[in-house]
Amino acid sequence: MDDWDVAIVGGGILGTSIAYWVASRYDGRIAVLEREARVGEHASRRNTGVVHRPFYLHPTRARTFARASQVSYGLWKRYAAERKLPWSAVGTLKVARVEEEVKALEENLQFAAANGMDPKEVELLDGRDVAKLEPNVACAAALHAKTDTVVDYGALTEAVRADAEALGVRFLTHFPVDAVEANPYGVVLMAGAYRPWVRTRFLLNCAGGEAVRLAHEAGVATEYADLHFRGDYWIVGAEAGGLVGRNVYTVPRHPDLPFLDPHWVVRVDGRREIGPNAVPVPGPYAYEGLFRHAPGWAARAFEPPAGNKLRFALSRTFLTLSAREMVSALSRGEMSRRVQRFIPRLREGDLVARGFAGIRANVVDRRGGLVKEAIEVAGPRSYHILNYNSPGATGAPAYGAYLVDRLAARGDLDHLGKNTKSRSPWTWESVAGPMGLAS
Ligand SMILES: Cc1cc2nc3c(=O)[nH]c(=O)nc-3n(C[C@H](O)[C@H](O)[C@H](O)COP(=O)(O)OP(=O)(O)OC[C@H]3O[C@@H](n4cnc5c(N)ncnc54)[C@H](O)[C@@H]3O)c2cc1C
Structure with missing residues (x-):
């Protein structure tokens, strides 16, 4: 058994940022367990790529995310400049x-x-x-x-991984955690054929699309279910790409479902795309096709707590989603028609190929409602971050620091020594004040 003081499951932009902060504040054996070969392979790479300024976030109802976005903007801007990573302030x-x-x-x-x-x-x-x-x-x-900016979040996540490694964090890749078992000595993380299994004194669950499943494995968050929505993008041909030089978003037609309306997106390499849409899919990795997933749905529908999903399925929200979104997912014509509402010269033929798809995991509460904010759930020797959605990539550095502050206040990191290592690239002091952190 491989022993660690802190194991973070999930090498997305959140888990990687948190690993950086834990290692920059504490001494101890810290590992990130990631199912893929490299970090940031899922939502953290397969997203719109925008560093969102917080003009659309309610200052009190979405307070933590609004602050995290505001503080992280400066952190990312300096970081991209220092590491010579793309940063394009297209607006x-x-x-x-x-x-x-x-x-x-x-x-x-x-x-x-x-x-x-x-x-x-x-x-x-x-x-x-x-x-x-x-x-x-x-x-x-x-x-x-x-000042809205487009970046390559995959490249940023990889760079933060290198900084966390320089502080002593170990990244165990190809480690797909299947089962979680808390015992008096710690938490054991099991991963099928992968050996040795891992035992940790403290588990931090940042598993994105699998975060709810792992929390259930650990016996917590059982009041929540999750649903996965795939967002597809279409690539706009070079000629039509010249139509608009900035990102274009719209006032959401359904304020409760702001992720439904496709945007005109400027990619960091200059390409233009439209997307994403939002299609319900049965799991976090269902990136292709639609009907081939039918068997997966049957299994997902009856996963506990099934009542949440049943109530969601009967809600007006779902009826809006399923009928309209399924059609548009299959239809390039419908996607182009939606964008024609604000870019009338765009033609269906201008959408020359499918881009990649990204999957959002949305928590469903007992009433069948889609939860809007990120959720933190404490468990035995563990802490679980669920529903960490947009603008999660933007806010990851400051939100990561906020979480480390929360864990410190709860005594969850008391088994670690205080760190004397040099801190680079982000300093705690630059985040603590504006985020209102205690320590
Ligand atoms: C379509 C789309 C567009 C978006 N656009 C933007 C945007 O423009 N700007 C913005 O700020 N935000 C955007 N977001 C949101 C943002 O991408 C996410 O909030 C953020 O990437 C979440 O990071 P994460 O680390 O929590 O999740 P992830 O990146 O999904 O990372 C979770 C990691 O955990 C690993 N993992 C999961 N289960 C296990 C397991 N059992 N064992 C081991 N490893 C496991 C996965 O392989 C993955 O690497 C978008 C999201 C989507 C879906």
């Missing part, structure tokens, strides 16, 4: 297609100020001003978020 237009939607943009302007953004970074434009900036965008008004 985002969030458009109101009709007058009735403009008040949502006005509210966003207030959120931006409350979340500490400089007033020069966001500007409310009327339709004519938008046309001067982006002649092919049609709308009643738009919020121009000038």
Whole structure:
């Protein structure tokens, strides 16, 4: 048995950032267990790639995420410059297609100020001003978020892994944790054929699409179920790619389901894509096809707690999703029609190929509702982060520090020695004040 003081399951952008902070604050044997060959292979690479400024996050209801986004922006910006990783401040237009939607943009302007953004970074434009900036965008008004930036989160995660390794963290890749068993000596993490198994004095579950399953394995969070939604992207051909130079998002038609409306996305290599949509799929790795997953659904539907999913299936939210989203997932025409609402010159034939897909794991509560914020659940010798969704990649460095502060306050890291190692690239002091951390 391989013994560790802290084992983090999940080498996504969150688990990797947390590993960095634990190792920069404490001495001890720290491991990250990752099922894939490299870090950041799932949601952390397969996303829109935007460093989101927090103009759309409610300053009190989404307080931790709003702060994490605001603080992490500066951390990522300096980090990308130091490590010579791509950083392209293309900006985002969030458009109101009709007058009735403009008040949502006005509210966003207030959120931006409350979340500490400089007033020069966001500007409310009327339709004519938008046309001067982006002649092919049609709308009643738009919020121009000038510092929204596109990056390669996969490359950022790999760079943070290298920094965590320099502080002594070990990354055990190809380690797919199947089962979790707490005993008086620690928590044992079992992984099928992989040997040796791991025993840890403390487990941190950052397993993204499998976080709920692992929490259930550890006997906690049993009131929650999860559902997985695949978001597909389409690549826009080079000629039509010149239509718009910024990201374009819309005021969500269903505020409870903001991930339903596709965006016009500028990728860090300059390509343009549209997406993502949101198609229910039966698991965290169902990246291709739709109907081939039918057997998977039968198994998932009856997983406990089945009542959550049943109530979700009967909810208006699900009816909206299933009928509309399934059709659009299969249809390039429907995706292009949605984007034509704000870029009328885009044609179906401009979507030349499918891009990659990313999968979002959404927690469903007892009432059958999709939970909006990240959830933290403490277990015996363990802590579990569920529902860590967008803008999770943006906020990972500061959110990771916030979690380490939480664990320290609970005494979960008392078995580790205090660290005297040099800290690079991020200092605790630069995060603690703005995040309101205790230590
Ligand atoms: C389509 C889409 C677009 C998005 N766009 C943006 C965006 O533009 N900007 C933004 O800020 N955020 C965005 N997000 C959200 C962001 O990508 C996520 O919040 C973030 O990547 C979550 O990071 P994570 O480390 O928690 O999860 P993941 O990256 O999924 O990492 C979890 C890791 O755990 C590993 N793992 C899982 N189970 C096990 C196991 N049993 N044993 C061992 N390892 C395991 C997985 O292999 C994976 O590497 C988007 C998300 C999606 C799905």
